[in-house]
Amino acid sequence: MEILFWSCLAFGVLMALATLFIGDLGGAFDFLPHDLFEPVVLAGGITIFGGAGLLLARYSAFQPGGIYACAAAAAALGGLAMHFVYVRPMKNSENSVAYSIRDLEGKRAEVITSIPAAGFGEVLVRVGAGNANHIAESFEKEALAEGTKVVVVRVKDDVLGVSRLD
Structure with missing residues (x-):
């Protein structure tokens, strides 16, 4: 033993x-x-x-x-x-700057370039230890002004479909 x-x-x-x-x-x-x-x-x-x-x-x-x-x-x-x-x-x-764009679905973001109802703008998303900006469109086809808080609903063709965060 x-x-x-x-x-x-x-x-x-x-x-x-x-x-x-x-x-x-x-x-x-x-x-x-x-x-x-x-x-x-x-x-x-x-x-x-x-x-x-x-x-x-x-x-x-x-x-x-x-x-x-x-x-x-x-x-x-x-x-x-x-x-x-x-x-x-x-x-x-552990922090890493690497991420997949698919990982952004469900993340909160902020509009930094206004998004027209039928066009593209830009959002700032917090990813890991930093921030990343991505091209975005309105998921619900409504205009989103600069500074609006949004959530990423989908990612299609490297464009984030975002919706207003209520």
Whole structure:
């Protein structure tokens, strides 16, 4: 039992160090769903399982089954905590200027060049960490003045179809 816990502790530490210095180990974990099974979370869980198992075996009166169950519970809770406290906030903080024009559907925008009822104008859309301006037309075929708040309803031929935001 102690050999398993020492092995998990050592493997988890080595995996964490390898992930730190090499990255995601060349895509070795791409088969896992990356929402919850990030390599750093997996390494943390294995490390916590080994460490908790060693501590429980040495300092508790639990039987082996109880030790395994408690160590697994500690690993699951530690992995979840690591995911929600470290991994998810780090992913949310990543900014990129790359986007697809199809991603703009449903986004709010502001008219910066008036849009006539049967013509084109220009809107400013907040995308990622910056703003982008795009050619737009009125989806409902109504004139939209400069400064009007709109929402992108559709994207067709790289032209945004916008509607007044009420």
